[in-house]
Amino acid sequence: MATESDLSCSGLVRRFGNNAAVDHVSLDVPAGTFFSILGPSGCGKTTLLRLLAGFDKPDEGDIFIRGHRMNEVPPNKRPVNMVFQHLALFPTMSVGDNIGYGLKRKKVPAAERRKRIARVLEQVGLPELENRDPQELSGGQRQRVALARCLVLEPTLLLLDEPLGALDLKLREQMKIELKHLQKQFGTTFVYITHDQSEAMVMSDQVAVMKNGRFEQVAPPEELYRQPATPFVAGFVGDNNRLAGTVVSVADDVAAVRLSDGAVVRGRVASAGLAPGAQAELYIRPESLSFSQTAAGGGSSSLQTRVRTTLFDGANSRVEAESNGQALFARLPQDGTAPALTPDGHLELSWDPDLARVFGASPQ
Amino acid sequence: MNRWLPRTYLTLVYLLLYVPIVVLVVFSFNDSRTGYEWGGLSLRWYEALLNNRAMVQAMWNSLWLALSAATVSTLIGALTALALHRYRFRGKKVLNGMLFVVMMSPEIVLAISLLALFLLVGLQLGYVSLLLAHVTFCLPFVVITVMARLSGFDERLPEAARDLGANDFTMTRTVLIPVIMPALLAGWLLGFTLSLDDVVVSTFVSGPSYEILPLRIYSMVRVGLKPEVNALGTLLLVFSLVMLILSQWILLRSKR
Numbered sequence: 001m002a003t004e005s006d007l008s009c010s011g012l013v014r015r016f017g018n019n020a021a022v023d024h025v026s027l028d029v030p031a032g033t034f035f036s037i038l039g040p041s042g043c044g045k046t047t048l049l050r051l052l053a054g055f056d057k058p059d060e061g062d063i064f065i066r067g068h069r070m071n072e073v074p075p076n077k078r079p080v081n082m083v084f085q086h087l088a089l090f091p092t093m094s095v096g097d098n099i100g101y102g103l104k105r106k107k108v109p110a111a112e113r114r115k116r117i118a119r120v121l122e123q124v125g126l127p128e129l130e131n132r133d134p135q136e137l138s139g140g141q142r143q144r145v146a147l148a149r150c151l152v153l154e155p156t157l158l159l160l161d162e163p164l165g166a167l168d169l170k171l172r173e174q175m176k177i178e179l180k181h182l183q184k185q186f187g188t189t190f191v192y193i194t195h196d197q198s199e200a201m202v203m204s205d206q207v208a209v210m211k212n213g214r215f216e217q218v219a220p221p222e223e224l225y226r227q228p229a230t231p232f233v234a235g236f237v238g239d240n241n242r243l244a245g246t247v248v249s250v251a252d253d254v255a256a257v258r259l260s261d262g263a264v265v266r267g268r269v270a271s272a273g274l275a276p277g278a279q280a281e282l283y284i285r286p287e288s289l290s291f292s293q294t295a296a297g298g299g300s301s302s303l304q305t306r307v308r309t310t311l312f313d314g315a316n317s318r319v320e321a322e323s324n325g326q327a328l329f330a331r332l333p334q335d336g337t338a339p340a341l342t343p344d345g346h347l348e349l350s351w352d353p354d355l356a357r358v359f360g361a362s363p364q
Numbered sequence: 365m366n367r368w369l370p371r372t373y374l375t376l377v378y379l380l381l382y383v384p385i386v387v388l389v390v391f392s393f394n395d396s397r398t399g400y401e402w403g404g405l406s407l408r409w410y411e412a413l414l415n416n417r418a419m420v421q422a423m424w425n426s427l428w429l430a431l432s433a434a435t436v437s438t439l440i441g442a443l444t445a446l447a448l449h450r451y452r453f454r455g456k457k458v459l460n461g462m463l464f465v466v467m468m469s470p471e472i473v474l475a476i477s478l479l480a481l482f483l484l485v486g487l488q489l490g491y492v493s494l495l496l497a498h499v500t501f502c503l504p505f506v507v508i509t510v511m512a513r514l515s516g517f518d519e520r521l522p523e524a525a526r527d528l529g530a531n532d533f534t535m536t537r538t539v540l541i542p543v544i545m546p547a548l549l550a551g552w553l554l555g556f557t558l559s560l561d562d563v564v565v566s567t568f569v570s571g572p573s574y575e576i577l578p579l580r581i582y583s584m585v586r587v588g589l590k591p592e593v594n595a596l597g598t599l600l601l602v603f604s605l606v607m608l609i610l611s612q613w614i615l616l617r618s619k620r
């Protein structure tokens with residue numbers, strides 16, 4: 001990448017006892033990007049963030065911010081600020097004093113401080129709220145105060161620890177978009193951790209999927225979605241259907257997999273060393289499945305299923321079908337092209353093998 | 365009927381609580397020499413009180429003792445509470461339990477053991493022995509008050525302060541102390557009142573060089589109730605009320 005990295009880590013390790021919460025993680029975040037670390041709870045993402053903020057020290061590896069090694073630098077001396085999961089606004093201070101806290105530590109004169117507080121409040125859409133108590137504000141407003149408190153210091157790097165977790169669904173959707181806009185507006189590099197794949201997908205330029213202390217894949221959201229590198233990523237990012245079986249043949253990067261009931265399905269090979277006879281898993285997205293009446297025919301792969309039920313959810317409506325005891329979800333288009341489905345009725349689902357991905361079976 | 369029952373009950377409870385105090389205040393302005401006859405309005409007992417040099421001295425002694433005992437126990441107690449809250453160490457549970465032992469054990473036991481200790485180490489009974497004793501029995505109350513406040517303390521606040529550029533000292537000054545301030549004030553006030561009206565422990569550990577008010581009053585009423593005591597009681601009441609209002613005012617102001 002041409003631009004200089006704002007954050008660069010190599011071989012970071014943090015152990016607690018025998019367990020490595022962060023296990024040889026390397027990452028590189030170019031200036032001005034929105035970088036998310038996505039993983040289930042307990043995957044080590046919070047530990048990683050605390051290493052970056054300086055609240056914890058790595059056992060191995062180095063942290064560089066704009067080329068300066070940060071390992072020994074205490075948190076109050078790092079050009080890094082953090083938005084905490086529960087925001088951690090100071091309850092004994094007004095909104096203005098909260099935002100001015102960092103400026104005061106930097107010995108910015110009072111007049112200049114007031115000006116910058118007013119400006120940043122304007123920028124986050126909360127003008128004239130300096131004198132209010134944080135407790136009097138709504139969840140979304142407090143969120144913005146926590147952001148403003150960091151952004152006013154113009155940090156090189158802003159760390160965000162699942163800050164949207166405490167908000168209700170509607171507000172969260174709104175804040176996702178707003179955060180993305182704010183990041184573009186300020187041009188600050190964001191490192192955002194979350195367990196919510198939709199947050200990561202919507203906001204990020206790059207997403208790292210983390211599992212058991214390691215990065216499984218680092219890629220832009222769309223690549224993560226369309227070309228997951230591992231079965232874990234395929235299952236964790238977005239909805240996916242998983243079919244397990246045995247590889248019968250591999251030709252032109254397309255593998256044919258025989259399921260336990262004898263049906264053969266096909267998909268693009270996604271992991272190396274997939275030979276006939278190997279255990280494999282095929283992943284196919286609900287929206288890639290089409291109903292046979294509308295299928296494109298040709299080289300498509302298909303599966304006979306039985307309808308269990310339909311789940312209406314607006315644009316996200318799905319049908320739940322089963323094949324040999326395995327549940328499969330397919331998106332039901334809401335433009336009138338969906339066939340009439342009756343429970344227990346027969347349904348043939350088909351797909352373009354290029355859209356399905358076949359991995360060697362994961363060890364568990 | 366149903367409406368009146370709770371009201372009557374409440375009225376009775378409050379009468380029981382406040383009638384003795386009202387009687388004391390009224391009789392402090394009584395011109396009569398005996399404590400149970402009304403002889404007209406007068407300030408003579410206040411005058412007698414202020415002219416009683418030993419009494420005034422005892423009052424100052426008590427105030428000074430209560431101030432210093434409350435302050436010392438608040439300082440030690442707050443640090444103890446912080447240590448118990450923040451760190452995990454061997455014997456933490458034992459230390460925590462021992463606080464309650466001091467609080468729950470009969471005062472007389474504490475008094476006797478303190479006296480025995482002071483005699484053993486050869487400490488002259490007086491201000492120092494009183495201060496040590498009072499700090500001892502005030503301490504658990506301060507620790508428990510501050511710990512209760514700390515239990516609701518967001519552990520991320522100190523980290524947020526450090527993240528925004530504060531060192532440990534600045535963090536403590538600007539974030540930790542303001543948050544626990546109400547508990548510090550409450551603990552201090554609790555200590556102050558406990559110390560001011562303590563009789564049992566003080567009886568054992570005070571010496572002739574440092575006479576304090578509760579003991580002085582106690583020795584006065586032993587030979588019969590003097591109206592001077594009513595005047596003294598009224599003054600103490602006013603003083604406590606002022607302190608109470610002051611503390612509430614400070615608390616209200618710190619919340620805004």
